[in-house]
Every structure is written in C-alpha cells, then in structure tokens.
Amino acid sequence: MKQNKLVKISNVVEADQCIQYLLRRPKMKMVGLGLIYGRPGLGKTTYAQRIAFQRNYVYLRLESMTTPKAFSTMLLTALYRKFDLDNFIPTGSTNNLFKLSMQILDEHPDTVIIIDEIDYAFKLDKLLGAIRELSLKRWCKFQLIVPQVI
Numbered sequence: 786m787k788q789n790k791l792v793k794i795s796n797v798v799e800a801d802q803c804i805q806y807l808l809r810r811p812k813m814k815m816v817g818l819g820l821i822y823g824r825p826g827l828g829k830t831t832y833a834q835r836i837a838f839q840r841n842y843v844y845l846r847l848e849s850m851t852t853p854k855a856f857s858t859m860l861l862t863a864l865y866r867k868f869d870l871d872n873f874i875p876t877g878s879t880n881n882l883f884k885l886s887m888q889i890l891d892e893h894p895d896t897v898i899i900i901d902e903i904d905y906a907f908k909l910d911k912l913l914g915a916i917r918e919l920s921l922k923r924w925c926k927f928q929l930i931v932p933q934v935i
Contacts, residue, residue: 800832808897818920833899842897843867847905853912857882860898864889867896883915890919 800821807817821829830846837844843863847856857879864886865874875885890896898919900906906913 796827797832800836804836804897830901833901837897837899840897841867842899844899844901846901847903847912849905849908851905851909851912853909853915854879854882856906856912856915857886860886861889864893864896868893879911887919 803819803821807819810817821833823829834844836842843860845856845859845863851859858874861882862874865871868889870889875882900916903916906916
C-alpha cells in the first residue's frame with residue numbers, strides 16, 4: 786500500500802464529485818460552499834489536508850481559541866504563501882488584514898479555500914461573519930469540515 790495516497794472508496798469519490806461540482810457551478814446563481822461532515826474518525830480532516838495539498842488549495846484549520854484576528858492572519862498568510870506575494874506578511878487591525886485578503890481573492894477568483902473544524906466559528910459572531918462574507922463572494926469556493934452532531 787502506498788503512503789499518502791487516498792484510496793478511492795465511495796466517500797472519497799463523492800467528495801471529489803462535490804468539489805468538481807463547486808468548481809463548475811453557475812457562479813452567478815449560487816455560492817461555492819460545500820460541507821463535509823460525519824462522525825469522528827472517518828477521515829474528513831485527512832481528506833481535506835491531502836486534497837488541499839495535492840490541488841494547491843488554501844487549507845485553514847480553526848481551533849477553539851481562534852479569534853477573528855487570528856483567522857484574518859491565517860487567511861492572509863496562506864494567501865501570501867500560495868501566490869508567492871512576499872516574505873513579509875503585513876500586520877495591522879483585523880479589518881485591514883481581512884480587507885487585504887479580500888483584495889487578493891478578488892485578484893485570484895478561482896481560489897479554493899478549505900476550512901476545517903468550522904464548528905469553532907459558531908462561538909464568535911465576528912468570525913462567523915467573516916467566513917460568511919467570504920462565502921457570499923460568488924467567485925469563492927469553499928469546503929467546510931465539521932464533525933457530525935449526534
């Protein structure tokens with residue numbers, strides 16, 4: 786068995802099909818938002834990390850202590866690295882960092898962003914609002930990873 790290779794079981798095939806659908810969707814009619822969910826241990830995070838690495842998507846993983854500023858910094862850092870913009874990543878207020886991220890995304894409309902552990906965003910209205918604003922952009926494609934609530 787080869788390491789670091791996703792086995793094409795039905796869940797992986799379905800997830801790949803969903804991503805392809807998001808990429809080909811009618812951009813003026815629907816936002817590019819997908820949700821991967823399920824019980825712990827199914828491989829959601831593994832899938833998200835590998836697919837992001839293989840396809841050069843932006844991958845962000847939220848944690849229980851992620852603040853809106855931390856999210857804005859993570860997003861901007863990931864975008865600077867992805868597009869090889871500069872070795873020096875700007876600092877500043879949460880709003881300025883987020884606006885810079887939005888400008889970069891405007892210049893790169895086919896950017897796919899995967900946000901893992903999205904359930905942590907529900908604890909902070911401003912963080913959820915920032916993610917909502919990103920998802921409302923018709924050009925943006927998202928995969929959100931959440932554990933299944935039992």
